[in-house]
Amino acid sequence: MKVIIDRIRSTLPAVNDDILGYIKDILETNKSDYIDFQEVEDALRPILEEVAHNKKEQEAITDLCQFVVDQLRLETLPNGHNSTNEPKKLLAPVSIGHYSGTTYDEISSALFNMSDRTNIKPLNESTTVSQKKLEKVEAKLREKQEKRARDVVTNGENKVQPKLEDAVVSQATNKRLLADNENTDSTSKSFDIHIDNFDVSYGNKMLILGGTLDLIYGRRYGFVGRNGLGKSTLLRVMANRNLVLPAHIRILHVEQEIEGTDTIALQSVLECDERRNALLTEEKEINKRLHLSNGSSAAQDNFISKRLTAIYAELESIEADKAESRAAVILCGLGFSPQMQGMATKQFSGGWRMRLALARALFSKPDLLLLDEPTNMLDLKAIIWLENYLQTWKSTILVVSHDRTFLNTVATDILHLNAQKVDSYRGNYDTFVSARSERLKNQQREYEAQKEYRDHIQVFIDRFRYNANRAAQVQSKLKLIEKLPILRPVDKELEVHFKFPDPEPLHGTILQLDEVAFAYSKNSPLLLNNINLSANLSSRICIMGENGSGKTTLLKLLVEELEPLKGQRHGHRNLALGYFTQHFVDQLPMNVNCVEVLQARFPGKPIEQYRTELGRFGITGDTALQSVMSLSGGQKCRVAFSLMCMKNPHILILDEPTNHLDMETIEALADAIKKFQGGVVLVSHDELLIKRVCTEAWLCRNGSVTALEYGFEQYKKLIESELQY
Template sequence: MAACSDILTKYFPSIDSELTDYIVGVLDSSAEDIHSTEDVYDAVGDMLLELSEEGTGEDNIRDICLEMIKALNINNDSKVTERQKLNAPVHLKSMAEDFNQQSEESASIWLARKEFNTVVDSKKLEKAEAKSKAKLEKRAEKEDKPDDCQIGMATASQATNRREAKLDASGMNRSYDIHVENLDVAFGDKVLLQDADLHLAVGRRYGLVGRNGIGKTTLLKMLSSGELRIPSHLSVLHVEQEVVGDDTIAIDSVLESDLVRSSLLQEERELTATLNSTSPSTLDGRGSARLGEIYAKLEEIEADKAPARAAQILNGLGFTPKMQEMTTKEFSGGWRMRLALARALFMKPDLLLLDEPTNMLDIKAILWLENYLQTWMKTILVVSHDRLFLDSVATDIIHFHTRRLDYYRGNFEMFLKTKTEKLKNQQKEYESQKQYRDHIQVFIDRFRYNANRASQVQSKLKLLEKLPKLTPIEKEPDVILKFPDDIEKLSPPILRLDEIDFYYSPDRPIFKKVDISADLDSRIAIVGENGTGKTTLLKILIGELDPVNGIRHVHRNLRIGYFSQHHVDQLEMNVTSVELLASRFPGRKVEEYRHQLGSYGVSGELAMRPVASLSGGQKSRVAFANMAMVRPNFFILDEPTNHLDMETIEALGKALKKFKGGVILVSHDERLIRIVCKELWVCGNGTVRSVEGGFDEYKKILEEEFLQQ
């Protein structure tokens, strides 16, 4: 049987080990009834045909069956045809087409098992099935773990262009464009992409957009990990992990990311030390020549300008000169993520993959990054929920939906207009086709039993059969969020801080003499650079922190709904969303919990899934539903958009606008601020000040600061 396994691996290099075991198991359990090549073909031929490349005939598969029967030491008098080797990589996309009809026990969409009319020993087959079932149960246990444990479950297949593969193997491929064709991607038992094409042209900046949980991050990780085959000479960098905290200085951490420069400088130091320690009579001419080559190379890559460029990038991302000299271990996780972004920008990879880069940045840093990326000469693929960021950066939009990728030229605003127009035209065409079909069907139904019109009816039936398949336009469902509207009205003053001082250390005050107030009509956005105390101010407002000096005034009937990203992180992961609400607000009917979750887009099957299996955006919606269970009349929200897709952010903005209570919002999402807020508070230099002119005036202030730097 080991020989049969080797034969399968030889002719089908991409075959899964479990599928190999299954085929060998079928042959083993049927050994007593196999006497000829035809018997082997009857047992496993259909499966081998599915594994082979398109166009492979039955004769080729019978040749493989003959080789297997020889390996089984069974005599065969059948004629042998000339064997044709199957050199092309196996493309398994066709095996996913019947995904919805698979057995629940299938371990993966690529391994859907077919029924075979074989005569087998039932006891042996039961033993083989038991082993297979045990493996599947193990895999099912893994599938129940949180998302970050499941990334290894993502699988992909793609078509291979033989010409490009040969060029790549020979090292002659000099193209910087990326073409991945007939791409299938699955995550566990969920099909993410089917028969899709990914095309990235050098120098273009692509925005990848789509709903939460559709697979955008998975696609980026597959590109960066090598799961998808792209030209091997391309350098790919995916900014997803923060820099490790150690004793390395921040600016050195950025400089060290350029491995070519670092290795040349190291070699230059070693050669210089060697030449300086060698007597003139024994100087090595080759060492001197190599030193000259190194100097020429360093000049070519402008190594002397690197420190200034690294400092410029760090400064743009919010690192002051003092912070640039701090060790990486002194920074929080958010700042180390900024360092990772700085290293990526400094390295200038051929393909830069960015996943929600604005999440870690304040508005000032976002504006700088927009300007910086507009001059980027290589290829970028960015996932972002910030539509104004995509308007500024993207030259193309890739729309990820319904297991396919659609391409649009232009930024996000142009994409929305083009997509809307495209859907309108498709709907008109659909309605026109349907009307034409209905007209023909009316004629058929009217004269179906009229002998004089029989030939015409037959003609119409044939015409109806020849018409293209009528497919309704697939529209993504609208996202709707509903906050409570039957809130208790309160008379001012509602929430006020008088002469507030706050600090953790007296020599480093965060706030001095702060006077602010808000009521149920307030729609306030709090902005400012990271580290200026925005979250601290919110915690003082909700009463989580007590001021050192001054007084916090709050209405006795005020009910505050507070949202922060920590609330998402602190959700119980091993229970369903319904069970989570029931544990925190016991004594209510299940229907009430489900209705509450449904108001925030967590409905149907989603509400009964473990929280760990939900996407980041879906977890945020659960956190919103949990926050609103107390029916608050005032919302205080700290960066609520970090894991939300654009449609949900738009829905959140509309819901907050309709909300009858007060809103104080900390956000770097310009779009959300413009939808919701009427007033802007700026934190900085120990104060909180209101900006007349709102967000436009604040942007002007930041732009002036850029010009002064």
């Protein structure tokens, strides 16, 4: 690479180090892409033309590009150049004509990549490169990288799956801000957070560009936006402090379930209070030392006495004696019974360990609490408790959620991620929807007014362009247009549309449970007993109940994944069921693309049919050829819907289908269900979906399933009456 840089310097003396560094980065990033002359010329010519000051230098650019190609071909050959004493052989054809004007040693150095030429210092003259041309070059590079990524995914039999990269963060900071952040001893600490001018990218995709984030201490921020735009990624880079944040601010990110150990649940929550644990440990050590020591000096006794007094005072100030009861209240609110609070964490499933992680976060009271879809793991009772608990939260919360009711109750502000920017709105989610709608209308009016003004000027220019008497006016108008701000249309989000395939007609009751009872073993008590439930093509049934009440078990009985201990399940002989489970998304194969997922489960169909099924749920174009690993949770959910619909089901059995979907997609799902010509049996805690879709409500509780005459509102009032704070 040094040989190439030296050659550019000698050919174009006006080039500066910044431009050379930029060229070096381009070539070193993907050497194998630039062994073709046209590729190199497309990438480098726009840059080099800016620093060529005469006709001779302009003409030399073609030879310079060919030199770069020849050199890169040498560097990318297998095994590199020969480092032994054997005669050196030229491993690729090189046009010697492009080395005219150089010495024999310089030619040898170039051909065999021997970096022993004397550096030619560039002139001190400063040069600039057109920003537009640089952007065009970068756009072409991104297109090549994306094409190469797609080629890797669809590389025939020998598939090499891309490895997911970590998010890349850049941030403009100043020394004063860094000094303030490092000064943790300051008595005037601020717990407000201001992050200015930062970029976040993931792989080849730019998620946030020139973003600004302001979080005022004590406010609760709901973070919304479409799936896959980077909400969870931003929370992750904040938690990892990849962005510069004040050092004294304690951040806690609830993202992963805790590790299962022999520690009981209650103790696991208590352990996360490091200050309390350190004081209690020190108190025990001091008392142990006192017990073992036979005789100590008066000075030592006096010191120990003072230290114990200080420890007890500090424990009293943090209300350490109330810690256990506070932890128990949090666990109880999140659904842990007194018996469960005494169980080892390794005895809990993943969903319950996630609840434990949330409980630990609430108990430790960080300065900034980051929550990513906290309602996914909770039933309605726990969600209502959490809503009320967070309304009394003293520090700052940033929560990603798709639950509209939750955001309306908890959020004091909304952050909206769209078009690589984070916009801030005061108020809850409903206020945000109204304010954003008004903002878009104003932007559209402004755009139309600007366009009308430009068009008016352009009409004058076109009319008198060739009129000598109006030449001065035309020039004035042209300059006026150049000074106007860039005209950009309003960036509106694409609407989401889902469509379930219409099934073949079946008449009457096509699915029924008669006096069904079930237990997971003969010795265990009945989980469900005397269950009677029926569905037809017009059914819109919602099954509600707390976690562990048997809702998922009931669905498994309907789809014949479980056999009843007594009673019968009746189904039409031509009945086809589509079953979406809570864990469907996590069970998708990660190292194949979306089309291959459907192809593996339903082989022998034309590729167009797989693409059509994916297209029903918005997986179109190149997205259908991406590996499942690279998709967002919402996109994986859409693939799961496509897989479910390959059999043209008569009844959809949906178990918590909204967990990974954004709000616009939930609305699209609700519309699709309403238009579906088959039946639906739904388990969900999403109030919006239930109210828009379901006409029947069934409560699963205490081993029985009973109809609720007033639907979701009746269940919600029942839960609220039972809550304890």
